[in-house]
Amino acid sequence: MFTENVLPDHWPPARDEQIWIDMGAIDNEQERQILLALGIEPLMVEDIQHPRKPPKLEYHDDYTFILLRGMDQESTSQNLKTLQISFLIGDNFLITRHQGRSRSVEESWQEVMAAQSPLQAADTARRIMQRIQDRYVPMLMDLENRLGEVEEELVENANDELLSELVGYKTRLRRLRRTFNYHERLFSQWKEDVEEELGEPDRAMTRLYEAAERLQSLVSLYYDWVGDLSDGYISLASHRLNNIMKVLTVITAIFVPLSFLAGLYGMNFDNIPELHFRYGYFVLLLVMTGIAAALLWLFRKSRWI
Amino acid sequence: MFTENVLPDHWPPARDEQIWIDMGAIDNEQERQILLALGIEPLMVEDIQHPRKPPKLEYHDDYTFILLRGMDQESTSQNLKTLQISFLIGDNFLITRHQGRSRSVEESWQEVMAAQSPLQAADTARRIMQRIQDRYVPMLMDLENRLGEVEEELVENANDELLSELVGYKTRLRRLRRTFNYHERLFSQWKEDVEEELGEPDRAMTRLYEAAERLQSLVSLYYDWVGDLSDGYISLASHRLNNIMKVLTVITAIFVPLSFLAGLYGMNFDNIPELHFRYGYFVLLLVMTGIAAALLWLFRKSRWI
Amino acid sequence: MFTENVLPDHWPPARDEQIWIDMGAIDNEQERQILLALGIEPLMVEDIQHPRKPPKLEYHDDYTFILLRGMDQESTSQNLKTLQISFLIGDNFLITRHQGRSRSVEESWQEVMAAQSPLQAADTARRIMQRIQDRYVPMLMDLENRLGEVEEELVENANDELLSELVGYKTRLRRLRRTFNYHERLFSQWKEDVEEELGEPDRAMTRLYEAAERLQSLVSLYYDWVGDLSDGYISLASHRLNNIMKVLTVITAIFVPLSFLAGLYGMNFDNIPELHFRYGYFVLLLVMTGIAAALLWLFRKSRWI
Amino acid sequence: MFTENVLPDHWPPARDEQIWIDMGAIDNEQERQILLALGIEPLMVEDIQHPRKPPKLEYHDDYTFILLRGMDQESTSQNLKTLQISFLIGDNFLITRHQGRSRSVEESWQEVMAAQSPLQAADTARRIMQRIQDRYVPMLMDLENRLGEVEEELVENANDELLSELVGYKTRLRRLRRTFNYHERLFSQWKEDVEEELGEPDRAMTRLYEAAERLQSLVSLYYDWVGDLSDGYISLASHRLNNIMKVLTVITAIFVPLSFLAGLYGMNFDNIPELHFRYGYFVLLLVMTGIAAALLWLFRKSRWI
Amino acid sequence: MFTENVLPDHWPPARDEQIWIDMGAIDNEQERQILLALGIEPLMVEDIQHPRKPPKLEYHDDYTFILLRGMDQESTSQNLKTLQISFLIGDNFLITRHQGRSRSVEESWQEVMAAQSPLQAADTARRIMQRIQDRYVPMLMDLENRLGEVEEELVENANDELLSELVGYKTRLRRLRRTFNYHERLFSQWKEDVEEELGEPDRAMTRLYEAAERLQSLVSLYYDWVGDLSDGYISLASHRLNNIMKVLTVITAIFVPLSFLAGLYGMNFDNIPELHFRYGYFVLLLVMTGIAAALLWLFRKSRWI
């Protein structure tokens, strides 16, 4: 039996029944009433409705509470938003709660609807969780491709947008790293507890944990990458600045003294004997050429040009 | 029974009584007398009155001693001050001590007053501690919003105030990280000890620990964020400096040689044949245009403009 | 018995038989059919064919599954590509799978062919794995030599290619570090499990683990080295920029005031008395020499030149 | 019974006696003779006299050997020197050794002299050790205040002395961090061993350990602070350099082209028609104003001014 | 009995005999023959002759294999080379192997020769190992002194050699840190195993371990020091660059406008009325003085000078 945003017609479910209640984007007060009617403790309801909690796993008498952070519908690799999804997993009921649409929940809902009978609650929950994690993967692959492009562009043609794109990635990857760190520890704990109870390894739990571990590892890798790109850019920029400054200094060093000489003989003093030498101008041109050549030789010797 | 800054009328409390003594901002010597009269060991009194101790948890025969660091009344996210709050938690008494007003204590005091009877001492203490931690949250949320703004401003319009604001955040977040690190370990230890004694998980302890863990995690995240913003700004500034220097170098490289030529023909030598050529001036203008064009082409080719 | 890219003529192998099936670079669908025909679970087949999975070790009822990342045929220290290689190691069968040619597999294949009878499956697998790891060593030694060269070149003659070469090394070494980190944990786990079963240390397992540990340690060392080179270059570039700017500033500071004076007496005002002094020009030359000398002395004193 | 730099009149001490021998700044050979006469093994004597050993804890048959590093008499927060202090703690004797005056030892000596009878050897040793650690605290508080000042000065008025002061702090804090790291581990180990023997927590040991832990934590905090200040200064300096360069570039960009034009019409060609236009000069002034205005508008538009 | 580079006259040694065979710098093939004749497994011989293996400890049936990295004969703190030294430690034999002269081995050899009878094999080995580690100490002390000098020189008089000296130290210290990390873990493991067998602490093992720990700790300290010096230099250089640029900008900003004015009145237009004003020149001089004063005041106000 499934219900969406409303109380099921009987509660608790019969022993041989499986009920899934999905509460998406309904009014907070109405939601609270339903949750209380389902027998959830008031403190727990507060926790569920809290808009910003880190992912967590908590065992209660009648259910296991799990809070994850999924990708929001409109997220892209350039603009990432996340969505809190709560799971209350009982023996024969599953309550899912999210403040906004969750594609992972919707797809699982359709799958279950098509099959006409819900799986055991925990299995359904794990399928949704697997979907939640899988949905991050293409976004991260996009990001990896983009970082590869950025790595090449940085060397050839950096610009302000590219650099502030990097700053933005760093912020988002830092947050994701934190989230996935919680997820990894959560699934590691849950896997251990489930397998201890079963007395044997569980493939679904292993897949959930490995997905979390891989996400965490990828995000750390990308975070470090972005940092190294930023550091590497600074080296490159330092190098280029040195080259630019050498050009500027060479030009200045050569022309400024020559211009000074020209200025000197452009003065209007009544008595400047050189001005009246027959070949004064030509001698000066020679002197200037000599100065320029000497300076060029000097710069060449010190490897500036 | 509650007393504020004075000895209760009888001590120790009767077995079925619960006494809370709150000592806020009174004279140190008077405070010492009261504490000694309450049977606290002299060494312990010294510890309590010490103005700068890191948070700690210590079990004594008659009570548990806990020292936390709360937010001072006048703190804002821009100017954070902290306040030491000591707790001596006995079976049927609670002594709280803080050198300055503590809103967390005051609110709990009013709550207890309204209820007319204090809770069991440990419960009262945990409520105050929860309040102490909760009061950091809005300040940190403010900081997060501000960091989001700073991230955007840094890219568009950095200035000295913005950058020294960042330096200041780093110092405060470093200190908070240290404090919350002590809190997290303290509550983790206390939770473990309490739950071992109870033989079951305790919800209030879990909430205290999770709050400490979340504060620690948030503050680490913000500290790293500030560091990354500062690093990212250096990349951006390196990039912009390169652009500025290119503009400067291009202008210099083009006009300095031309000005030299103009200076050359502004000289007053008697014998400069070019000056008397009919189209000397126009030829020179052409030559100058040619030089400028060649240099522009060169700079374009090396992607400077 | 060995087969390549096709099903063996009987399956499962007889008890006293050892079969090695190698599946390299064949069509994905055909591969899937063969794997299913060999009795591999569909979920496992999916895992094997997934193009990007981190290295892992997994025990199944009939075989041990190991996924490693070897060096691709065309890799060089300048352009590193890796190749996923899957191993399914049963008691008397070994299935290897790689999407592209693997020299490590080919060499082991030839060795086994020459011996006319395959070793026990696990031994064959370990030999291939040892080869996979050994093949990284010469590439890393090349890289070490190259880094030594880069270290010297950076000091003497940095250029954009050198610096972006460093950025590229950092990206590749970061990925390799992650891969070898997985390998080290994998072989550490496998070694422990195998030795626990045997009840004694196993030399082949020890070699595999030590090779993984050494690769991980070398790659970390090189990664840090590249980072330090990049940081060191920034120090050097800062130092050189300072020197360049001093030269530029000294030249500017000396000639700009002199040129101003020259410009002043190049003006065409009717009434500039100095122009008509008999030794005006020579006095000015003296003044200019004095200014230049004073400035040079000043710069010398402040150690700029 | 106490002796200073000489052998006590009988040795070993009687069972109900407590002897403290303090060896400060005496000749190495004489010291060696005394130590050997006291029955200390030659290898141990070597260890004690070694001028540079990291802090350590070592259990011997007749005594516990502890080596700490205290603050030298003349140390200030600006110029820190440390001093090795060895303790040999027997059941009824204490030998302290330091190559130079130790205020912590001297104060304890006077305290014990005043009391006329030494405490049990271990208690005396712990009191000295507590003093050694306490003496670091005011120096660290001074440093904290100074760092607060430096943080403000860096933003407003950095200079070479300030920056090399920071470099110096970093070196000293790095060394202190290492020393306190050894101390923390040493006291943690000793506390554990003593409390295991006693079967209950020991307050003096707890105080020693907490002091060590606090010193280690403070020094780490200050070390990170100095690093962040240095990093933050680089951001600020990058920002200011950009501003300086913008001013320079704007001035250059505006006046260099105008000066070129002025130079052009200062040339002495016979035939420059513009020179003879009636309003040539005024038209040129207008053109120059136009160019300057256009450039100012351009710079304003690109937010350079 | 001792032999150098040759087989002893009988093998294995008699029960009450102690044989030490030292193989230094002989032909690889000859060495291999001797090792095989001594009953060393071929795989082990390969390991021993491998030119680049990280330090390791390995227990075999008849001997313990230890590989260390000592300082090469010609090493200085400026140019460090290391040398692999293998030890095969049996009950009554010791085989040492090094591809080049080892002073530690030579000194131990002379010591043993002087004593006419070798110690028990393990004791001899430990003495050599202690020497190997002790030989690093003076080199590290030299380095510490040099780093102290570099710290002062960097502030006063940095140059390219100094900075590339730092880059070189970082590379060598990174390698040493890795080597000493292996040594520390190796001696920690060996100490534990030996003491477990003996059932009591062993002084020689403790000294070996503590030497390794101290080397590791010192090298980490120096590595961080070099990094901090390099970072600190960047702060200092940023500061100085700002000062240089301010000087350059002030000079440019003052003289460039004045030179422009001079150029303006150096133009040869027929009609420039100002040129014919009686006090035109003097008024212009006043205006120029005014402009310079205003700019100086402006720069002073913004604290540039």
Ligand SMILES: [Mg+2]
């Ligand atoms: Mg974390």
Ligand SMILES: [Mg+2]
């Ligand atoms: Mg994080």
Ligand SMILES: [Mg+2]
């Ligand atoms: Mg990982």
Ligand SMILES: [Mg+2]
């Ligand atoms: Mg991980």
Ligand SMILES: [Mg+2]
């Ligand atoms: Mg990095």
Ligand SMILES: [Mg+2]
């Ligand atoms: Mg960075």
Ligand SMILES: [Mg+2]
């Ligand atoms: Mg901290």
Ligand SMILES: [Mg+2]
């Ligand atoms: Mg701490």
Ligand SMILES: [Mg+2]
């Ligand atoms: Mg945490």
Ligand SMILES: [Mg+2]
């Ligand atoms: Mg956390």
Ligand SMILES: [Mg+2]
């Ligand atoms: Mg953390």
Ligand SMILES: [Mg+2]
């Ligand atoms: Mg960071």
Ligand SMILES: [Mg+2]
């Ligand atoms: Mg930073």
Ligand SMILES: [Mg+2]
């Ligand atoms: Mg990694």
Ligand SMILES: [Mg+2]
């Ligand atoms: Mg390692």
Ligand SMILES: [Mg+2]
């Ligand atoms: Mg490792």
